[in-house]
Amino acid sequence: xxxxxxxxxxxxxxxxxxxxxxxxxxxxxxxxxxxxxxxxxxxxxxxxxxxxxxxxxxxxxxxxxxxxxxxxxxxxxxxxxxxxxxxxxxxxxxxxxxxxxxxxxxxxxxxxxx
Amino acid sequence: xxxxxxxxxxxxxxxxxxxxxxxxxxxxxxxxxxxxxxxxxxxxxxxxxxxxxxxxxxxxxxxxxxxxxxxxxxxxxxxxxxxxxxxxxxxxxxxxxxxxxxxxxxxxxxx
Numbered sequence: 001x002x003x004x005x006x007x008x009x010x011x012x013x014x015x016x017x018x019x020x021x022x023x024x025x026x027x028x029x030x031x032x033x034x035x036x037x038x039x040x041x042x043x044x045x046x047x048x049x050x051x052x053x054x055x056x057x058x059x060x061x062x063x064x065x066x067x068x069x070x071x072x073x074x075x076x077x078x079x080x081x082x083x084x085x086x087x088x089x090x091x092x093x094x095x096x097x098x099x100x101x102x103x104x105x106x107x108x109x110x111x112x113x114x
Numbered sequence: 115x116x117x118x119x120x121x122x123x124x125x126x127x128x129x130x131x132x133x134x135x136x137x138x139x140x141x142x143x144x145x146x147x148x149x150x151x152x153x154x155x156x157x158x159x160x161x162x163x164x165x166x167x168x169x170x171x172x173x174x175x176x177x178x179x180x181x182x183x184x185x186x187x188x189x190x191x192x193x194x195x196x197x198x199x200x201x202x203x204x205x206x207x208x209x210x211x212x213x214x215x216x217x218x219x220x221x222x223x224x225x
Contacts, residue, residue: 002156004156043157090156102159
């Protein structure tokens with residue numbers, strides 16, 4: 001158990017809908033990272049937040065957005081869902097934002113868009 | 115951008131040793147990580163290299179050569195539970211210090 005929690009574990013929805021994925025980092029960690037993992041793309045970095053502020057952006061679509069709240073939990077919002085958005089979504093946390101820190105991953109949310 | 119290459123699949127026998135290679139190209143290398151991921155589960159941290167050489171942790175070791183853009187993960191005394199994907203990830207100053215993951219190597223351990 002990494003200490004990172006994610007809810008829900010599974011999510012099934014329809015195309016065009018909007019969903020919110022939630023992540024709570026390990027105690028004391030200020031950075032949260034979001035990743036998407038699909039069968040054909042591997043693990044892709046989406047976005048990072050540090051202490052409530054957006055720190056870095058990766059391959060995140062405009063239909064996706066995220067935020068980190070004062071209690072440091074983070075939410076990833078996915079809207080206008082398409083079939084291709086079906087994937088595992090992981091969040092990871094780390095103490096800070098320097099280059100040397102290890103990221104610890106949560107159990108993931110499996111999203112299925114029908 | 116970054117390019118991270120690792121074999122897609124490998125097979126090995128229980129009790130044996132296997133080496134999983136990873137080659138990378140970066141504009142500003144700042145560390146290499148290995149993660150293990152069982153199917154449908156979260157990646158779990160195995161090792162971290164930022165300087166050249168070998169880091170040993172029990173049955174697992176990881177090696178880095180920055181001049182060659184090369185790393186390997188060595189797994190000794192293989193067990194059936196080692197069947198998993200092994201992800202090589204590189205941190206690059208030129209990419210905002212973010213982690214970029216390779217496609218992973220799926221290792222099957224056979225009796």
